[in-house]
Amino acid sequence: MGYSLPPLAVKIVLNFKERMNPLPEIKPFRGIFYNRTKIGDLADVVTPPYDVISPEERDAYYEASDYNVIRLILGKTLPGDNPSENKYTRAAHYFKEWREQGILSTAEKPAVYIYENAYKINNQEIKRIGFIALLKLEDFESGKVLPHEKTFPKTRMDRLNLIRACKANFSQIFSLYSDPERKIDQILKSQAKNESPAIGGVVDKNGVKHTIRAILDEKTIANIAWLMRNKTIFIADGHHRYETALNFRNEMRERLRSCSGEEPFNYVMMMFVNMDGEGLTILPVHRVLKDLPEVDEERFAQRASEFFGIEMLDFGQDGGKGKEDQKIVMQQRLARGSGKSHIFGAYLGTNRYHLLTLRYEDMMDRILPNEHSREWKRLDVTILHALLIDYVLETKSKNLIKHNCIKFTPDINEATSLVDKGEYQIAFFVNPTKVEEIKAVASHHEKMPPKSTYFYPKLLTGLVMNKLER
Numbered sequence: 001m002g003y004s005l006p007p008l009a010v011k012i013v014l015n016f017k018e019r020m021n022p023l024p025e026i027k028p029f030r031g032i033f034y035n036r037t038k039i040g041d042l043a044d045v046v047t048p049p050y051d052v053i054s055p056e057e058r059d060a061y062y063e064a065s066d067y068n069v070i071r072l073i074l075g076k077t078l079p080g081d082n083p084s085e086n087k088y089t090r091a092a093h094y095f096k097e098w099r100e101q102g103i104l105s106t107a108e109k110p111a112v113y114i115y116e117n118a119y120k121i122n123n124q125e126i127k128r129i130g131f132i133a134l135l136k137l138e139d140f141e142s143g144k145v146l147p148h149e150k151t152f153p154k155t156r157m158d159r160l161n162l163i164r165a166c167k168a169n170f171s172q173i174f175s176l177y178s179d180p181e182r183k184i185d186q187i188l189k190s191q192a193k194n195e196s197p198a199i200g201g202v203v204d205k206n207g208v209k210h211t212i213r214a215i216l217d218e219k220t221i222a223n224i225a226w227l228m229r230n231k232t233i234f235i236a237d238g239h240h241r242y243e244t245a246l247n248f249r250n251e252m253r254e255r256l257r258s259c260s261g262e263e264p265f266n267y268v269m270m271m272f273v274n275m276d277g278e279g280l281t282i283l284p285v286h287r288v289l290k291d292l293p294e295v296d297e298e299r300f301a302q303r304a305s306e307f308f309g310i311e312m313l314d315f316g317q318d319g320g321k322g323k324e325d326q327k328i329v330m331q332q333r334l335a336r337g338s339g340k341s342h343i344f345g346a347y348l349g350t351n352r353y354h355l356l357t358l359r360y361e362d363m364m365d366r367i368l369p370n371e372h373s374r375e376w377k378r379l380d381v382t383i384l385h386a387l388l389i390d391y392v393l394e395t396k397s398k399n400l401i402k403h404n405c406i407k408f409t410p411d412i413n414e415a416t417s418l419v420d421k422g423e424y425q426i427a428f429f430v431n432p433t434k435v436e437e438i439k440a441v442a443s444h445h446e447k448m449p450p451k452s453t454y455f456y457p458k459l460l461t462g463l464v465m466n467k468l469e470r
């Protein structure tokens with residue numbers, strides 16, 4: 001593999017109680033997997049992360065299999081539920097019962113798990129590789145693990161109630177680290193190619209292939225842990241789950257008289273992907289707004305022109321092919337402007353799209369003086385919320401989010417359709433946030449506006465799980 005450690009270094013990494021304590025602290029675990037002889041097709045029992053599943057999709061997953069992981073991560077509230085019988089206690093019951101019945105089985109030996117994705121973007125074949133291991137929980141103040149998104153109390157409590165009842169990680173948090181030389185990627189690819197047979201694989205509804213492989217060799221695991229030392233971990237997806245894990249750890253520490261620091265609740269299951277590697281895709285997250293005062297197109301354009309250069313992409317009164325053609329033009333113009341200027345699209349349900357290009361970047365310094373870093377002020381999503389929503393539309397994006405009046409979607413067709421149906425009044429289209437922007441803002445210990453990123457493809461829940469009790 002080209003990056004072997006001397007025997008002494010291996011011994012140090014493997015023994016986490018030695019004086020040298022790699023940061024972050026990574027260790028293998030005995031994964032819990034679906035027993036393929038019991039459940040048949042893995043596609044019937046796995047799901048995307050809980051927070052991207054619609055009510056309709058949840059119902060479909062319930063119908064797919066009696067053993068679908070949806071019963072663990074996103075249970076239904078039933079009439080008569082009470083503190084002793086509810087969706088969380090039912091999840092704990094299912095989890096215990098499935099393990100007793102052999103539906104779920106626990107690996108015999110601790111391992112680090114390679115997670116590979118193969119997918120297409122614009123007909124281009126892309127591969128992403130990372131690894132799943134346990135990360136010792138660190139408070140954000142330490143600077144070793146950094147978030148980039150805000151979390152919400154209601155969701156944090158929901159996840160905390162689930163982890164209290166089940167004492168398990170059902171899905172891995174998605175994180176990023178920086179390894180420009182791609183040393184860890186080389187190890188993972190070598191293992192995947194030559195040594196580690198697949199222990200789980202499935203193609204999801206979007207045609208994305210997901211494959212899990214186990215690394216059992218202690219020396220290889222130690223090598224990965226050694227290379228991860230002193231790296232900063234950036235949370236990509238799973239902010240609520242990480243904060244929940246911290247809260248649960250703190251509860252358990254208070255409950256127990258003494259802790260060694262090595263109890264299972266001190267760790268969380270995490271997927272690690274190299275932000276300098278291949279295959280990392282971030283999709284744009286468009287905004288569609290409703291319940292606004294009447295939106296007048298002429299006034300919108302007039303107010304927007306104070307900050308933006310505006311170009312109209314007309315497609316005629318009948319829409320049809322012309323509308324689709326101009327939508328493609330808008331997407332192309334947005335893509336070409338990415339990284340060169342701050343450019344946005346807008347659609348108000350009339351016979352045109354608006355292309356809006358920010359005139360002067362430094363105007364954000366005047367509008368938001370000393371509140372945030374330069375990098376935060378120059379995020380497209382910051383400009384969108386501060387200028388286009390708060391100022392041009394004369395409303396408050398915070399209030400719209402609070403009252404569920406903004407829909408976030410990576411699908412431009414869904415966004416325009418919602419406006420055409422009259423369910424929403426205006427759609428804003430943005431370019432995807434860049435990984436270097438995430439790194440810069442998180443390094444300033446700042447939080448981006450909600451739903452600033454959409455990492456694709458989403459990791460599947462149910463491929464591997466982790467028990468927080470010995």
